[in-house]
Amino acid sequence: MSNHIERVYLLVEKLEPVGGVAEQVTLLATELKRRDVDVWVFARRLLGRDNQYALRLRGAGVHLFTCPARLYALDPRPTWAARSVLIRVLSWFTYPLLAPISLLDAVRRRRTLSASWAGAVGRVRGRLAAHILRDGLEDAFAALLNRHAAEAPPDVVDVSGVDCLQGVAWAHRRGYPVVFRQTSLPNVEEPLTTRQIADLHRATCLMAVSRAVASRMRPLLRDDRPIWVVPNAVPDPGHEGDRSNGFHGHGRDGALVVCLSRLSSEKGVQYIPEVARRVLHVAPRTQFVVAGDGPLRRHLEERCIALGLGDAVRFLGDLPHDRALDLLRRADIMFLPSRREGMPVAAIEAMALARAMVVTSVGGTPELVQDGVSALLIPPDHVGTMVQAILRLIADAALRQRLGHHARLAYERGPYRPHAMAELTLAVYRQSLEAVAATATSSVAAIAVSDATQPAEGRRT
Missing domain, CATH: 3.40.50.2000 (Glycogen Phosphorylase B;)
Known part of the structure; x- marks a missing residue:
């Protein structure tokens, strides 16, 4: 596999009217475009009329795709608490049926009735949750990605933030090198779900915006893979020092x-x-x-x-x-x-x-x-x-x-200008390509060894 990068997909949960992640994705996409990389930005949601980031991306010649606004209601997260209550209420109607089933299960499996009851209720609520908490917007986002990947597949997929971790799973299923970028300090009060941690491990390479973020990510990993630190960046706006009177003036004649x-x-x-x-x-x-x-x-x-x-x-x-x-x-x-x-x-x-x-x-x-x-x-x-x-x-x-x-x-x-962020990011992209190529080579070698050790009549031709 060549390390030359022609097309990159940047995946983000949403482009808000004002937001740090949206600003960084826009800066990175614009800088990569200047390096003749074909950049495609996919956002599950585009918020606000005349979104400044959408205007900047399109003005720079970056492809921007998002799910239709009419589908935003399919996202269960804004009504997650209400839907969870609905699941509990609906499960109550099954209790008369679950009581004898739990009793038979406890006798057959020789365990306590409370354990059998908890298992039965959990299975019912799990099946209800699979329908009521189903993320329809995630399905629409995956369909959007599939449609464009069929026409113009990416060399690398770059996913920003835990809210978009499903993008890692999508890229992994499609066999694309995928880089996950942790954009904020993990919140101990809102730990990642089991599914999110599993998706995190599917990433080819991991990035963090600071060493502090990287150190908080480390306990979530089951291996010792490197976490590349790529800081946020801002364009150089120029600067001016303090005025002679010490204050810049705003009508109150103070600081x-x-x-x-x-x-x-x-x-x-x-x-x-x-x-x-x-x-x-x-x-x-x-x-x-x-x-x-x-x-x-x-x-x-x-x-x-x-x-x-x-x-x-x-x-x-x-x-x-x-x-x-x-x-x-x-x-x-x-x-x-x-x-x-x-x-x-x-x-x-x-x-x-x-x-x-x-x-x-x-x-x-x-x-x-x-x-x-x-x-x-x-x-x-x-x-x-x-x-x-x-x-x-x-x-x-x-x-x-x-x-x-x-x-x-x-x-x-420091590495706080967009060109530095782009160079560091491209280095991680190349690492992801090398990792995928090495995995493919190892798989081919394993197949060759397996074939060589088979009896002649059992070998594939």
């Missing part, structure tokens, strides 16, 4: 503290109102601006109103990527209070723009910056430390400038 984040619990944004209240008590002209959306947005807005913070804390919702960068370019301080991170793209963008950062020391973040040199690293879930770090930067313009300068140097010296 501008920016947070770019999804508004969910694992991002630590629930601490923003209290952090802002304490900071404003000492530095009342400070402005906090939060860009992003998520399930906690309404709660955060109501909490800020209850604390009387007024317009000192603004929530802008999701912003197009270029507008988010413009906001970050005007920031004096980038604040990321995350409780869990794989490799935060917002932090890399702040590095590229030479912004001073207050970030939590979680996941892959310490691999990006060094405490006191290129950022202030703080422990998660500690409001007092967050407040102290922000106030320290507000009071010290020289420190802000020094941290921003060294953050920019770390960006320039």
Whole structure:
């Protein structure tokens, strides 16, 4: 098998209007296209009208395919809890029939009645789940892949994120080299299912966006295969240093503290109102601006109103990527209070723009910056430390400038540009091709040895 890569399939669960995975897939696809690789992106769902990533991909000449929107209702995950309740309720109607069956089973197999009863109920619920929890969207996605693979088969399949692990199983069934890319820190509160772990082992090669993510993946594996670390990347946006007065100006004549984040619990944004209240008590002209959306947005807005913070804390919702960068370019301080991170793209963008950062020391973040040199690293879930770090930067313009300068140097010296990500990814693709070729050679050799040891009359001709 040749190591030349002509066509790559990039599989992703969804392209959201704003999202880190969607941004990275778009950057990788565009960069591979510049290297004359025929890139096909498949997303189970395409969300939002005039999706910025879809426009960028198509503008770069990348093929983009997605399941029709009318089929999104076939995905059982949004209604998983309700469907699980339905399974339990329906199983209750079978209890009168299961009682004598369980009694006979207990006598025949000489085990306790409770064990036989649990087994009978489990089998009934399993059969109900096979129908009620069936992922119809997964079937539609597989059909979409099969249709295009029949016309233009890929050399390598690249699957991003655990939500799209079924893509690994599809590629494995078709015999394609498949690379799985873990894009976030595995959540111990939501462990992978048995099926997901089985799909993980079907991948030819594994990638992680940071060493921290790779170390959390390791316990899930039954072998010692390598996990290739390919960090997230951002295009070089250029940068500018602090202005002479120390602040970039935003109407309040004080420091501008920016947070770019999804508004969910694992991002630590629930601490923003209290952090802002304490900071404003000492530095009342400070402005906090939060860009992003998520399930906690309404709660955060109501909490800020209850604390009387007024317009000192603004929530802008999701912003197009270029507008988010413009906001970050005007920031004096980038604040990321995350409780869990794989490799935060917002932090890399702040590095590229030479912004001073207050970030939590979680996941892959310490691999990006060094405490006191290129950022202030703080422990998660500690409001007092967050407040102290922000106030320290507000009071010290020289420190802000020094941290921003060294953050920019770390960006320039690290593999955080799209071309570096593409080169590292192509190296892993070639490894996957070599692994498949080696497996095929071993299989042929095993068949040859088997034939050689058979009696003459039993050999194949």
